Amino acid sequence: MTNPVTLEVCIIGSDYILEDGKPVVRLWGKTSKGETVLLLDRKFRPYFYVEPKPGFEIIKALPEGQGWIVPEKVETVEKRLYGKPKSVIKFVLTSPSDVPKFKIGIERLESVKATYEYNIAYYKRYLIDKGIIPLNWILVSGEGQNSLEGGLVVELESIEHLPQTDYPKIRMLTFDTEVVEKDGERWVVVISFNSNYGFRRTLVLGYVEKKNVECFDDENSLLHRFIGVLKTEKFDILCGYNTDGFDFPLIVERANKYNIKLDIGFEGKEPVFVMKGSISSFSITGKIHIDLYNFVENIVSNTLATEVLSLDRVSRELVGEGKKRVEWVELKNSWERGEKERLVEYCEKDAELTLKLANVLVPQIFELSRVSGQIPFDTSRMSYSQLVEWLFIRKSYEVGELVPNRPGFEEIRVRQLTQSYQGGYVHTPKNGLHHDVALFDFRSLYPSIIIAHNISPETLNCGCCSTLEDRNVISKDKNKVPEETYYFCINHKGFIPEIIEGLLRKRTEIQQEIKTLENGSVKYKDLNNRQYAIKILANASYGYYGYPGSRWFSTICAKSITAWGRYYIKKVIDFAERDREVIYGDTDSLFVKMGSGESISFIEEVNKTLPEGLKLELRGIYKSCLFVLSKKGTAAKKRYALIDKEGNIIIRGFEKVRRDWSKIARDAQEKVLVSILMDADHKAAFEEVKNLIEKVGQGKIDLKDLVIYTQLTKPLESYEQLTPHVMAAKKAIAKGVKISEGSVIGYVITRGTGPLSERAEILELANNYDPDYYINNQIIPAALRVLSEFGYSEKDFIGEKQQSLAKFINRENKKEKKFLQLKYKI
DNA sequence: CCGCTACGGGG
DNA sequence: GGGTACGTAGCGG
Numbered sequence: 033m034t035n036p037v038t039l040e041v042c043i044i045g046s047d048y049i050l051e052d053g054k055p056v057v058r059l060w061g062k063t064s065k066g067e068t069v070l071l072l073d074r075k076f077r078p079y080f081y082v083e084p085k086p087g088f089e090i091i092k093a094l095p096e097g098q099g100w101i102v103p104e105k106v107e108t109v110e111k112r113l114y115g116k117p118k119s120v121i122k123f124v125l126t127s128p129s130d131v132p133k134f135k136i137g138i139e140r141l142e143s144v145k146a147t148y149e150y151n152i153a154y155y156k157r158y159l160i161d162k163g164i165i166p167l168n169w170i171l172v173s174g175e176g177q178n179s180l181e182g183g184l185v186v187e188l189e190s191i192e193h194l195p196q197t198d199y200p201k202i203r204m205l206t207f208d209t210e211v212v213e214k215d216g217e218r219w220v221v222v223i224s225f226n227s228n229y230g231f232r233r234t235l236v237l238g239y240v241e242k243k244n245v246e247c248f249d250d251e252n253s254l255l256h257r258f259i260g261v262l263k264t265e266k267f268d269i270l271c272g273y274n275t276d277g278f279d280f281p282l283i284v285e286r287a288n289k290y291n292i293k294l295d296i297g298f299e300g301k302e303p304v305f306v307m308k309g310s311i312s313s314f315s316i317t318g319k320i321h322i323d324l325y326n327f328v329e330n331i332v333s334n335t336l337a338t339e340v341l342s343l344d345r346v347s348r349e350l351v352g353e354g355k356k357r358v359e360w361v362e363l364k365n366s367w368e369r370g371e372k373e374r375l376v377e378y379c380e381k382d383a384e385l386t387l388k389l390a391n392v393l394v395p396q397i398f399e400l401s402r403v404s405g406q407i408p409f410d411t412s413r414m415s416y417s418q419l420v421e422w423l424f425i426r427k428s429y430e431v432g433e434l435v436p437n438r439p440g441f442e443e444i445r446v447r448q449l450t451q452s453y454q455g456g457y458v459h460t461p462k463n464g465l466h467h468d469v470a471l472f473d474f475r476s477l478y479p480s481i482i483i484a485h486n487i488s489p490e491t492l493n494c495g496c497c498s499t500l501e502d503r504n505v506i507s508k509d510k511n512k513v514p515e516e517t518y519y520f521c522i523n524h525k526g527f528i529p530e531i532i533e534g535l536l537r538k539r540t541e542i543q544q545e546i547k548t549l550e551n552g553s554v555k556y557k558d559l560n561n562r563q564y565a566i567k568i569l570a571n572a573s574y575g576y577y578g579y580p581g582s583r584w585f586s587t588i589c590a591k592s593i594t595a596w597g598r599y600y601i602k603k604v605i606d607f608a609e610r611d612r613e614v615i616y617g618d619t620d621s622l623f624v625k626m627g628s629g630e631s632i633s634f635i636e637e638v639n640k641t642l643p644e645g646l647k648l649e650l651r652g653i654y655k656s657c658l659f660v661l662s663k664k665g666t667a668a669k670k671r672y673a674l675i676d677k678e679g680n681i682i683i684r685g686f687e688k689v690r691r692d693w694s695k696i697a698r699d700a701q702e703k704v705l706v707s708i709l710m711d712a713d714h715k716a717a718f719e720e721v722k723n724l725i726e727k728v729g730q731g732k733i734d735l736k737d738l739v740i741y742t743q744l745t746k747p748l749e750s751y752e753q754l755t756p757h758v759m760a761a762k763k764a765i766a767k768g769v770k771i772s773e774g775s776v777i778g779y780v781i782t783r784g785t786g787p788l789s790e791r792a793e794i795l796e797l798a799n800n801y802d803p804d805y806y807i808n809n810q811i812i813p814a815a816l817r818v819l820s821e822f823g824y825s826e827k828d829f830i831g832e833k834q835q836s837l838a839k840f841i842n843r844e845n846k847k848e849k850k851f852l853q854l855k856y857k858i
Numbered sequence: 859c860c861g862c863t864a865c866g867g868g869g
Numbered sequence: 870g871g872g873t874a875c876g877t878a879g880c881g882g
Contacts, residue, residue, distance in 0.1 A: 132870075151870050211869050218869080278868035310874040325867050341867065360869065441872075690865050692879080742864070753862060753881065776869080788880085809879095862881080 037176035037186055041069050042169050042200045044268065045320055045407050046155045048128065055128055057158045059188075060318060062268065066201035068183040070298075070318075071172060076158050077104055078128045080135060080150040081111070081120040081434065088143035090121050100137055101130045113148075113434045115490035115527065120148065120434065128154035148434045152425065159405060160429050162191060166401040166408060169194040181298065199398065199558075204228045204390055205267035208382035209279045210375050212367055216770035219251055220286050221367065222375055223258050224383040228391070231265060234380055240372045252290045255283070262296040262316075269408075270316065271390040273343045273382070274325040276413075280314040281305075308413040320409050324386065324393055327412045331400070331568065332393065337682045343385060351388040355381060361736050361778070361795065395558065399565035403535075416572035417579045423569055424576075424584060427531050436583045447580035453591035456619025457598040459605055461659040461672070463821055465712060466615050466623075470631045471651040471674075473621035474600070476536065476567065478574035480645045481596045483533045485511055488526025489586045497521050513592040514599045520592070528584065532570050539566040604638055604648060616659055616672070621651070628653045652676060656709055660821045675709040691741040691776075696733060697810035700724060704818045714822040721815045725829060728811065729803045738806055739778040739795050747773055756781070756792035764794045781805045 045060035055078070059071040084090045105124035112118060125134055135150040152160075164170060171192040179185045210222040224234040234245045235254050248254040262270070272279055280303075287294050294302050298318030305312045314321050328341050338345040348354035358378065366374045394408075401411045404422040411419070428435045439447065474480070481487065497511075497519065512519040520526070525533075542563040549556040576582050578590035597619060605622060608614050612634075613625040626634065631650050638648045653676070660671045674682045683705060700721055707717035727733060742757035748765070751758045760779035761771050771777070780798035784791045791802060812829050 128870090153870055156870095209868085213869080272868095274867040277866095282868090307871060309871090323867095329867075343867080364869085690878090692865065745864075751863090755863070755880075757864095860882090863879090865876105865878085 034175040034177045034187070036173070037184070038171065038173040039069070039186075040064055040169055040194060041071065041172050043071075043159075043164055043166050043407075044200075044202075045318070045409060046159060046166075047317070048155050048158075050127065053127060055126075055154060057155060059164070062200035062202070064200060066203075068266075068268070070179065070183055070185045071174070071188050072185065073158070073188040076161070077124050077126065078131050078154050078157065079122055079124040080131055081109070081122055081148040082138060082144055083118065083120050083146040083148065084143050085145040090138075090143050091141070101125060101134050103134070111432055111434045113436070115433075115524075118434065146437075148437060151438065152435070156406065156410075156422075159407075160426050163193060164191065165405050166411075167199065167398045168402060169196050197558075199395075202228075202269060202394075203267045204269045204271060204387065204394065205231070205265055206271045206383050206386040206390055207275075207279070208272065208379050208386060209282065210379045211282060212364060212375075213772065213775055214770075216772035216775075218282060218286075218772065218775075220254065220283065221251075222372075222379040223254070224376075224379040225261060225265075226380075226383040226387045227265075227267065228387065229267075232380075233261060234376055234383075235261075236372060236376055238370075238372045240376050242373070242376065245376065251286060252292070255287055255290065255292055258283070259287075259292065259294060259296055267319070269320045269322055269390075269394065271322045271324055271386055271394070273386050273389070274323060275321070276305075276311060276313050276323040276326060281312075308410065309415065309418065311413050313409075313413055315409065320407075322390070322394065322397065322408065322412045324389055324412075327393055327397060330413070330415045332396075337684070339683070343382060343389070347385045347389045350392050351385070353385065353388065355385065359736060361739075395561045396565065399558075399561045400568065402562070403565045403569050416568070417576050417582065419569055420572045420576040421583060424528070424531065427527070431527070433527065438583055439581060439585065444580045447585060447587075451578070451580065451587050453578075453587060453594065454598070455594050457601050457617065458619070459601075459614060459617030459622065461616040462613075463659045465656055465658050465708065465714070466625065467656050467712070468625060468627055469615060469623050469654045469657050470626050470628070470634075471621060471623055471654065472604075472631075472635065472648050473651050475647045475649050476570055477597055477600070477620035477646070478593050479532050479536060479570040480647075481593050481600075482574065483529050483536065484643060484645045485513075485592070485596060486520045486522065486526050486529050487589050487592055488520070488528040489584060489589060491521035491524065491526040491529075492586075492588055493518060494521035494524070496523050514595050516592065516595060518588055518592060528573065528589075532573055535566050535570045539563045539570070542566070600642065600646060603641065607638055607641065608634070615657070623657065656712055658705070658708055658818075658821070660818060673705050673709055679710070681706060681709055693814065694738050694740050694806065694810050696724075696728070696737045696806065697814040699737075700811045701814040701817060704815050708818065714819065714824075718819060718822075718824060718828070721811065721819070722829065725807050725811060728806050731801070731803060733801065733806070735780055735795060735798055735801060738780050738801050740780070741776050741778050743776045744771070744774060754789050756789045759789040760792040760794050764797055767797065769794070769796065 041061035041063060043059050043061045046058065048055045048057050054074065055076070057073040057076055059073070061069045061071060063069055082090060103123045103125055107122050108119055109122050110117065111120055123134060125131055131150055135147050138144055139147060159166070171194055172186060172188060172190070174189040175187040176184050205225060205227045207223060207225045209220055211218050212221045219237070221237040222234065226232055232244045235257050236245055236247050237251055237254050239247050246257060248257065284294065297303055297316050301317040303314055303316040306315045307313070311326055313323070325341065328346055333341055336346065336349055338349055344355040356378070363375050363378055397408050397412045400419060401408050404411055404414070404419045405426045406414065406422050425435050511522050542559050546556060546559050546563065549559070574590065574593050576584060577586050577593070579585070601617060601620060601622065605614050605617050608622065608624050615623040615625060617623070631653065635648055635650055642648070654674045655677050657672060657674045672684050703720060704717045707720060708714050742755070744757065744761060748758065748761060757777040757779055761777050765771055778795045779792045780795055781788055781802045782791045782793050782798055783800050783802045788805070807830070812826060816824065816826070
């Protein structure tokens with residue numbers, strides 16, 4: 033039974049299926065009441081363009097009888113490429129998979145010069161051509177009917193775009209998985225769910241009495257229940273942290289072991305891993321699976337103070353709350369002792385934190401979906417360059433431009449090898465510690481330059497301005513790139529400046545509206561996310577010119593932008609240096625020694641000297657800041673730490689703290705930074721490290737603070753290099769410990785005279801540690817990353833005697849290597 | 859100094 | 870629609 037229906041729908045997802053060889057576009061949407069709707073469109077067909085060689089007639093179809101494809105329609109259309117008119121032939125085909133086949137076939141014809149837009153995914157093509165923007169509202173009419181799964185299914189007849197910008201009610205489910213290694217296998221032992229609609233549940237392998245906890249005797253039934261929850265819960269979005277990379281691959285592996293069907297998609301469809309760039313993404317039909325880690329890594333990390341992108345650190349920064357500080361070894365031990373509550377609690381906390389993080393990040397993903405025009409599943413996994421690319425592709429369709437092709441592998445290589453141009457200007461930092469420093473930066477420097485100087489591939493050295501040159505040299509000079517001979521058109525606005533200008537204009541409008549709203553209200557947050565999404569895309573478009581994989585690649589555009597950028601920042605630095613000390617400057621920002629009182633008038637004076645659209649802004653006033661020069665000396669690396677008047681510390685550019693450093697070394701480095709910034713005294717920091725070294729020397733350190741974690745990435749036998757973690761694993765196995773492929777080995781370097789690998793023991797088998805190794809190879813290098821700035825070196829930490837001893841041992845180690853090679857290889 | 863191997867997130 | 874991630878560092882040889 034079908035009925036004519038008309039309803040308002042917000043689109044949140046899209047895909048297609050084949051029915052009798054013909055594609056059916058599916059749009060997954062929500063109504064304003066929060067109901068789920070599935071819209072079907074059977075009328076849309078895939079297509080691509082062919083440009084014939086001049087004077088050649090293109091055949092209308094490929095020869096039959098060779099298994100080739102007959103198009104549904106062939107027509108000549110007038111498009112433009114980089115602004116220049118171009119006649120192309122549009123081939124409309126039946127199935128999306130016909131496009132690549134037909135393209136390869138027709139490219140073999142002598143009459144074909146080029147092909148275009150052959151690799152735009154069918155469902156994306158549909159959204160672009162219909163002007164449908166995810167998370168925006170449309171008024172749809174068609175024939176509706178209720179599906180077996182409860183939602184309304186509508187055969188689309190017409191679409192109208194609606195202006196409202198609010199969100200529908202989205203039911204968000206988050207989960208987290210805990211795994212324990214036993215008998216060389218990884219077992220799923222706890223799974224916890226949380227949601228924004230009241231559902232909370234934790235599944236445990238074993239018995240735990242607690243609210244919302246369900247207990248299972250075996251992993252098989254736990255996994256069955258996990259699938260049951262995903263099938264019965266009516267959620268729209270499923271969120272996790274590193275679920276593409278960890279939870280789902282693991283759950284699939286375990287489900288396969290028990291032959292459990294993961295029929296959690298629409299109509300029982302099993303999920304698949306699809307490649308999105310370099311990300312293998314877990315895709316569930318009819319649902320949006322978002323892995324927040326992908327989004328954090330690709331997009332959010334840029335603006336975070338933390339260098340470590342763990343759920344703990346990221347949520348500390350974004351939601352003001354982190355995990356309970358606990359060592360994994362302890363959790364594992366209590367689990368094995370049968371005290372299951374601790375791991376359950378830990379897992380529940382993770383699912384809860386993931387939800388809190390999702391509440392902050394999913395609206396940002398939604399807004400980026402609106403700007404890029406891509407569905408949230410894809411948007412959440414895109415890099416900056418991909419977001420920009422889709423924005424440009426959408427705009428191309430709107431203005432009748434052909435989308436330039438992706439470069440091939442060879443072309444990318446050539447671009448990588450040949451492209452080299454000067455980047456932003458770096459004003460060499462005055463290293464060391466400084467007090468009372470103001471940080472200024474340009475508001476959207478590169479986007480503003482693109483607009484102000486009309487930088488676009490088709491406006492470069494345009495014909496219209498070169499004829500103008502003869503009559504009006506000054507006009508041309510006005511838009512000549514500093515220190516270059518290029519210039520950009522001043523008569524016609526370029527394709528890309530046009531897009532960026534639209535973005536910045538929209539952003540300014542939103543910011544005006546935000547000013548009228550109450551700080552922290554729902555509307556305020558939404559608009560703030562919107563202006564932020566716009567800013568992200570505007571800022572990323574410069575990089576897209578210089579990205580070797582870009583469809584709109586232009587080294588000249590990229591280097592013209594940086595040339596103007598250097599010109600303006602130098603101008604500001606010169607201005608500041610007339611009567612002040614500039615401590616550091618990089619691309620679009622500068623640190624100047626001054627108090628908060630002076631900063632306002634400084635900005636006013638500077639901005640008077642800048643052209644329209646370019647503005648310097650005050651970012652903050654800092655009590656102290658620490659600059660560290662890189663070892664390489666001349667190249668001033670962007671490594672610094674700041675502390676503001678409230679005592680908040682921002683650390684930038686120091687190496688990511690990795691698990692292949694022991695906890696004691698990681699802690700030492702952080703302590704040094706904090707100590708210097710807080711007390712403004714490097715001596716205190718130095719003494720602290722010295723005390724720590726003494727403690728290590730006395731053997732007073734708990735072994736678990738000394739563990740270094742390294743993963744086995746292949747079968748043990750196939751390692752040619754006998755690295756410490758490989759050796760530790762081999763020895764452990766020889767003693768009967770089960771270690772599976774892919775597991776992370778936590779080892780300690782124990783006392784002795786042989787090489788490291790000889791003395792590495794897994795934590796469980798280690799009963800002492802080598803103080804010299806931890807002092808010389810862990811704590812000192814970590815601390816010196818900072819302290820070398822203040823003139824400290826290795827000598828300051830250890831006496832001459834110990835140094836020579838260390839050197840002696842090192843020599844001895846080298847002698848023993850050959851012996852060891854023989855011993856273990858054969 | 860080069861080449862191999864690993865890091866990231868998750869547990 | 871699909872390709873190779875990527876940029877950096879420690880340590881062995």
